Amino acid sequence: MKHRFFYTILFILFLCTACATSPTGRNQLQLFSSQKLSEMGRMSYRQLKKDEKVIRGQDVNSFVNCVVRSINSALPASAGSKQWHITVFDNDEAVNAFALPGGYIGVYTGLLKVTDNQDQLAAVIGHEIAHVTAGHPNARLSSQYATQAGLQTVSAFLEGQVGGSTRTIMALLGLGSQVGLLLPFSRSQEQEADILGLQYMARAGFDPEQSIQLWRNMAREGGKPPEFLSTHPSDYSRIQSLQAHLPEALELYRRAGQQNRRPQCRP
Numbered sequence: 489m490k491h492r493f494f495y496t497i498l499f500i501l502f503l504c505t506a507c508a509t510s511p512t513g514r515n516q517l518q519l520f521s522s523q524k525l526s527e528m529g530r531m532s533y534r535q536l537k538k539d540e541k542v543i544r545g546q547d548v549n550s551f552v553n554c555v556v557r558s559i560n561s562a563l564p565a566s567a568g569s570k571q572w573h574i575t576v577f578d579n580d581e582a583v584n585a586f587a588l589p590g591g592y593i594g595v596y597t598g599l600l601k602v603t604d605n606q607d608q609l610a611a612v613i614g615h616e617i618a619h620v621t622a623g624h625p626n627a628r629l630s631s632q633y634a635t636q637a638g639l640q641t642v643s644a645f646l647e648g649q650v651g652g653s654t655r656t657i658m659a660l661l662g663l664g665s666q667v668g669l670l671l672p673f674s675r676s677q678e679q680e681a682d683i684l685g686l687q688y689m690a691r692a693g694f695d696p697e698q699s700i701q702l703w704r705n706m707a708r709e710g711g712k713p714p715e716f717l718s719t720h721p722s723d724y725s726r727i728q729s730l731q732a733h734l735p736e737a738l739e740l741y742r743r744a745g746q747q748n749r750r751p752q753c754r755p
């Protein structure tokens with residue numbers, strides 16, 4: 489009996505070393521070090537830049553850079569601001585964007601066509617950055633690879649052995665549509681990214697009401713749903729949840745104005 493108690497305690501201690509609390513207080517498994525995550529992010533980013541057409545034009549790049557820089561400079565200390573590498577991909581069909589651990593952001597020209605202004609782009613970028621700061625890629629990889637064999641799969645990826653699991657790893661990091669393997673974030677992860685993303689954009693001085701407008705516009709798009717929607721299920725409850733958190737975001741936005749945070753990013 490004594491032994492059983494001892495092993496139970498030991499097991500709980502083991503679980504807790506791999507467990508972490510997300511910014512909104514959810515418990516999640518985090519098996520990988522931030523260094524390993526960054527490495528996976530870097531390799532995936534490099535692969536995408538090799539496979540897809542990159543836009544070098546100055547105007548669009550400085551627009552996206554301006555939005556990312558503004559959000560980054562106003563992130564709460566817990567999110568840890570970092571140097572983001574940013575690429576704009578030339579694909580008008582892809583209504584999409586991503587952020588990867590290690591500080592890598594990709595925006596597709598298709599997304600820039602459906603966002604009406606800097607604030608709507610900030611809403612998407614805030615959401616994507618929030619997935620990273622909340623540790624969602626780590627949680628997804630951890631639950632998928634919580635075994636010895638799984639850990640070896642990740643090591644093989646990091647050593648550059650491109651195998652069948654490469655696509656899965658990239659999809660778990662948040663690059664589903666890019667690798668043709670949709671593994672959407674869970675509803676609770678989406679909701680957390682929405683709430684944090686709304687705070688991030690507002691703290692940077694972007695109008696949080698534009699976030700709700702963007703989701704409305706996207707929900708209204710008929711026909712084949714854009715990629716951003718199929719990996720990020722949009723529905724009535726999502727807009728309702730954003731609306732519920734709007735008053736607090738508007739207060740952050742007001743305070744940002746007092747600190748002269750009102751970005752002027754132009755496409």
Ligand SMILES: [Zn+2]
Nearest residue numbers: 673678681720
């Ligand atoms: Zn998302």
